[in-house]
Amino acid sequence: MEFFNEFKESFYDNFIAQNRWQYLVSGLGNTLLITIFSVLMGIILGFLIAVIRSTHDKTGKFRFLNILAKIYLTVIRGTPVVVQLLIIYFVIFASVDIDKILVAVLAFGLNSAAYVAEILRSGIMSIDNGQFEAGSSLGLSYSQTMISIILPQAFKNVLPALANEFIVLLKETSVSGYIAIQDLTKGGDTIRSQTYEPLLPLIAVALIYLVMVVVLTHLVTKLERRLSKNDKR
Numbered sequence: 001m002e003f004f005n006e007f008k009e010s011f012y013d014n015f016i017a018q019n020r021w022q023y024l025v026s027g028l029g030n031t032l033l034i035t036i037f038s039v040l041m042g043i044i045l046g047f048l049i050a051v052i053r054s055t056h057d058k059t060g061k062f063r064f065l066n067i068l069a070k071i072y073l074t075v076i077r078g079t080p081v082v083v084q085l086l087i088i089y090f091v092i093f094a095s096v097d098i099d100k101i102l103v104a105v106l107a108f109g110l111n112s113a114a115y116v117a118e119i120l121r122s123g124i125m126s127i128d129n130g131q132f133e134a135g136s137s138l139g140l141s142y143s144q145t146m147i148s149i150i151l152p153q154a155f156k157n158v159l160p161a162l163a164n165e166f167i168v169l170l171k172e173t174s175v176s177g178y179i180a181i182q183d184l185t186k187g188g189d190t191i192r193s194q195t196y197e198p199l200l201p202l203i204a205v206a207l208i209y210l211v212m213v214v215v216l217t218h219l220v221t222k223l224e225r226r227l228s229k230n231d232k233r
Helices: 002-019 021-059 063-078 081-092 100-125 129-137 142-179 184-195 199-232
Strands: none
Touching: 002 021, 002 184, 002 199, 021 063, 021 100, 021 142, 021 184, 021 199, 063 100, 081 100, 081 142, 100 142, 129 142, 142 184, 142 199, 184 199
């Protein structure tokens, strides 16, 4: 009974008093905003890089662009995302008055693009060369074959992996607080700094992330099952 009363009082102090729960709600909104736009940026840029690299591997074209893409992938995948975030904010945009949300989107979008590019490239390279030969026999150019035949199959094959990248990116945005963005994690930390009680705010943040990841994982699993059913037809 005493434990319950203490928990009730602590819960009130951390979330109800002074409407502190709003820190979590607003932080969650910023986290989702950063994640969604970072994913879109990552898919677009990653798609371009994947096409450049796979085209070079198959035809030898875009040699210079392929070198640039490989350097980009090496640097981005070889350094922590939090360091990239800090460099973009404190170095690249140090003298520019720019919205911190935009900085976070750029940082996480550039980071995600490197992984999306390799996912898409592996999907393209997994398509049998006979598909290209079939396109040529139909009178299609390389680009037409890529757009009409290869990319739809590749995208379908890597769709679950892309969905998992979305989940990973959602968790990675928890470091946005390093540039003072009021994201979900920062919201919980703000409550902790006011109440001096770290347990409930951090558990609340962890549970919110856990619920989102479980839901997204369930959706990815359903997507994989649906795709496998379609393949059997």
